[in-house]
Amino acid sequence: MLKLKDVSVAYKDKKVLDKLSLTAEQGEVIGLVAPNGTGKTTLFNVIANFLKPNSGTVSFHEKHSYRSEKEEIRIHKQLATFPDQSDLFEELSGIDHLKLYANMWQKTTKHVPSIVEALHMTGYVKKKVRTYSLGMRQRLCFAMMEAADTPMMLMDEVMNGLDLSNVALISQRLNDLKKKEKLIFVASHLLENLDLYADRVLFLKDGKIIHEQHFHGDGDAFIKISLEKEQYQHIKNTYSLPDDYHFIANHLLCIPIKDMVMDSQAEWMNRLLPFNREITIGPLGTIEYYEKYFHS
Amino acid sequence: MFWKYFLFETKLMVRNRKNLFLGALLALFFPIFFFYYSDTEVETIESEKRSEQAMIEATFDSFPMSQEETPEGAEIHEIYLEQSSLVNYQLYYLAFVGLDETNEEYIENGLQLNELRLRTHELDNQGIPPQYIIPKEEVLQSNAFLQYALENQIQLEPDPFVATNYLIHAFSILSGLFFLLFMMISGSEILLYEEKHQTVMKGFPLSFMNKIHAKVIIHFLYMMVFLTAGIIVGGYIAAREAGLGNLSYPVMIFMNNDYVAIPALQYYMYILLAIALIVIVLYYTAALFNTIFKSAYATVLLALVIFYIPDLSLMIGWNTVWLHPIKVLDIAGVLSGNIAVQFGNEQIDYGYAMLWLAVFAIMIAGVLKLIQWRSYKVKLQSVEVHSSPTDC
Numbered sequence: 001m002l003k004l005k006d007v008s009v010a011y012k013d014k015k016v017l018d019k020l021s022l023t024a025e026q027g028e029v030i031g032l033v034a035p036n037g038t039g040k041t042t043l044f045n046v047i048a049n050f051l052k053p054n055s056g057t058v059s060f061h062e063k064h065s066y067r068s069e070k071e072e073i074r075i076h077k078q079l080a081t082f083p084d085q086s087d088l089f090e091e092l093s094g095i096d097h098l099k100l101y102a103n104m105w106q107k108t109t110k111h112v113p114s115i116v117e118a119l120h121m122t123g124y125v126k127k128k129v130r131t132y133s134l135g136m137r138q139r140l141c142f143a144m145m146e147a148a149d150t151p152m153m154l155m156d157e158v159m160n161g162l163d164l165s166n167v168a169l170i171s172q173r174l175n176d177l178k179k180k181e182k183l184i185f186v187a188s189h190l191l192e193n194l195d196l197y198a199d200r201v202l203f204l205k206d207g208k209i210i211h212e213q214h215f216h217g218d219g220d221a222f223i224k225i226s227l228e229k230e231q232y233q234h235i236k237n238t239y240s241l242p243d244d245y246h247f248i249a250n251h252l253l254c255i256p257i258k259d260m261v262m263d264s265q266a267e268w269m270n271r272l273l274p275f276n277r278e279i280t281i282g283p284l285g286t287i288e289y290y291e292k293y294f295h296s
Numbered sequence: 297m298f299w300k301y302f303l304f305e306t307k308l309m310v311r312n313r314k315n316l317f318l319g320a321l322l323a324l325f326f327p328i329f330f331f332y333y334s335d336t337e338v339e340t341i342e343s344e345k346r347s348e349q350a351m352i353e354a355t356f357d358s359f360p361m362s363q364e365e366t367p368e369g370a371e372i373h374e375i376y377l378e379q380s381s382l383v384n385y386q387l388y389y390l391a392f393v394g395l396d397e398t399n400e401e402y403i404e405n406g407l408q409l410n411e412l413r414l415r416t417h418e419l420d421n422q423g424i425p426p427q428y429i430i431p432k433e434e435v436l437q438s439n440a441f442l443q444y445a446l447e448n449q450i451q452l453e454p455d456p457f458v459a460t461n462y463l464i465h466a467f468s469i470l471s472g473l474f475f476l477l478f479m480m481i482s483g484s485e486i487l488l489y490e491e492k493h494q495t496v497m498k499g500f501p502l503s504f505m506n507k508i509h510a511k512v513i514i515h516f517l518y519m520m521v522f523l524t525a526g527i528i529v530g531g532y533i534a535a536r537e538a539g540l541g542n543l544s545y546p547v548m549i550f551m552n553n554d555y556v557a558i559p560a561l562q563y564y565m566y567i568l569l570a571i572a573l574i575v576i577v578l579y580y581t582a583a584l585f586n587t588i589f590k591s592a593y594a595t596v597l598l599a600l601v602i603f604y605i606p607d608l609s610l611m612i613g614w615n616t617v618w619l620h621p622i623k624v625l626d627i628a629g630v631l632s633g634n635i636a637v638q639f640g641n642e643q644i645d646y647g648y649a650m651l652w653l654a655v656f657a658i659m660i661a662g663v664l665k666l667i668q669w670r671s672y673k674v675k676l677q678s679v680e681v682h683s684s685p686t687d688c
Contacts, residue, residue, distance in 0.1 A: 048498075066672070069672060076501040
């Protein structure tokens with residue numbers, strides 16, 4: 001559905017995207033993870049053609065690209081981008097915003113009431129945006145995306161300013177959208193939350209996708225324990241760690257158990273139990289990879 | 297989709313305090329100007345004739361004796377004697393016949409007077425001090441006015457404050473720099489306003505030109521509503537205070553290298569139609585400047601500078617007469633013939649101005665389209681977008 005090929009963007013001397021290539025299909029929720037200032041928003045801007053790349057191409061359904069305004073309109077009929085809270089019209093109501101997005105993409109507002117209800121916005125949606133809290137604004141921005149109901153959605157910082165119950169609500173709605181075969185890109189700092197609905201998470205560093213984490217199928221399992229540096233050195237010096245182990249961000253020791261026999265696994269558990277720390281077993285999650293790539 | 301976008305823009309426009317303030321100011325201009333205008337001393341027909349009488353006497357006093365000895369000088373002297381008599385008769389007719397009905401004698405005398413004045417122009421006004429020469433354009437205007445009044449049996453209007461007269465004067469004050477400034481301030485953020493809400497508005501599946509057309513149309517309708525309201529309120533107050541006047545009353549306009557009289561109603565239609573076209577041109581101009589300079593201040597300032605370039609060039613003696621089409625934005629000046637006189641170009645009349653305004657509108661819209669088209673052709677460029685330095 002979406003294909004980026006060798007996309008590069010540079011601001012003066014700084015390369016923000018460096019020959020980045022990517023393919024995405026409908027029905028996928030793709031998480032995008034990177035620290036601030038490392039290209040997430042730039043990537044979204046390139047996909048939406050709000051920013052022309054220095055080189056590379058963006059194509060949709062293998063036939064449409066941003067060659068002309070006609071083509072751009074054709075693509076934008078299929079694509080909506082997550083609005084920034086600060087860009088909302090303070091003097092208009094939430095319902096005005098929802099109707100705008102519904103009309104612009106669907107030419108009808110029939111589906112708006114159900115979105116308002118589902119996102120628990122009934123109590124405030126008719127009030128002016130200037131009276132909204134951060135969380136209310138964020139829910140409105142998400143509701144606008146639902147009102148647009150496009151096959152492809154780019155959601156930058158979708159969980160900003162939301163409390164736990166609203167994070168859960170939006171996560172549920174994202175899962176519902178996935179079931180409707182939408183292609184959704186989500187950039188979020190709530191890394192654990194991404195694991196709940198993303199099919200894969202892309203880790204962006206130095207303008208490139210340095211890792212792609214898939215959530216389909218069985219990921220390689222690890223024994224995970226948080227240790228002090230000295231404790232880690234002690235284990236490293238005392239025992240022979242398997243080849244593919246990780247000591248992430250100088251605190252999380254992850255020992256792969258994929259190729260270990262049961263006895264070895266039990267032996268490692270016995271070695272780690274005396275540290276009296278929480279031990280978990282499972283694949284590496286987004287947080288672990290994030291720490292590995294960005295905090296090491 | 298265009299219609300839905302247009303309705304949304306309407307919603308924004310109605311809630312835009314700056315434009316509401318400007319609209320109200322435009323509407324209030326007409327009633328406020330009436331109170332100012334009605335307090336000023338405006339020349340009545342009688343006072344005009346009395347000053348003409350004094351001017352003729354002064355001309356006699358300063359007419360050089362030596363001039364009378366030349367055939368031209370003698371003829372001019374004779375003409376001034378006749379003029380003096382005709383003006384005195386006009387004053388007599390004003391006093392004894394009045395203006396309650398068509399004063400044919402007054403008009404016929406006026407026509408003869410104008411004929412004599414034109415003859416003195418043919419004789420190069422020899423021996424007449426420049427300050428006492430009535431400009432040819434004024435004579436021609438007066439001639440056209442009197443001809444029309446005679447042919448249509450129009451009763452001459454003694455009161456300059458009646459609604460029909462007042463509105464004509466109000467339009468002439470509004471036209472030009474004042475109106476341009478007003479419209480440019482109102483349209484100074486015509487596109488930039490959307491930039492402040494970029495992430496909400498930018499990805500719509502709607503063409504750049506359609507967005508601009510929608511914004512220009514809504515700005516246009518908004519300001520025309522206030523303008524119309526102002527004319528109605530101003531006209532109503534003037535009519536209540538001084539009377540409605542006569543909608544068939546002749547107004548002089550410059551057309552086809554001549555001064556012609558048209559009914560006041562026709563004048564209003566001409567000027568309103570031209571104002572509508574000027575508003576459209578100015579809003580497209582604002583959109584173009586917004587696109588290029590991304591600054592509301594630059595938009596207003598540049599428009600003012602461009603409007604004044606032809607005058608400035610004339611003042612410093614540069615031959616930039618080709619810039620005169622810019623001045624068609626002062627439509628009252630075009631209709632009165634002032635612009636044609638200022639630039640020494642007899643072509644500049646209402647039809648010429650309307651043609652240029654239409655050309656400007658098409659040209660500016662064309663440049664906007666070209667800029668948009670070019671943005672898809674130019675590759676390998678970085679475009680600044682709305683993002684904080686840490687939020688790449």
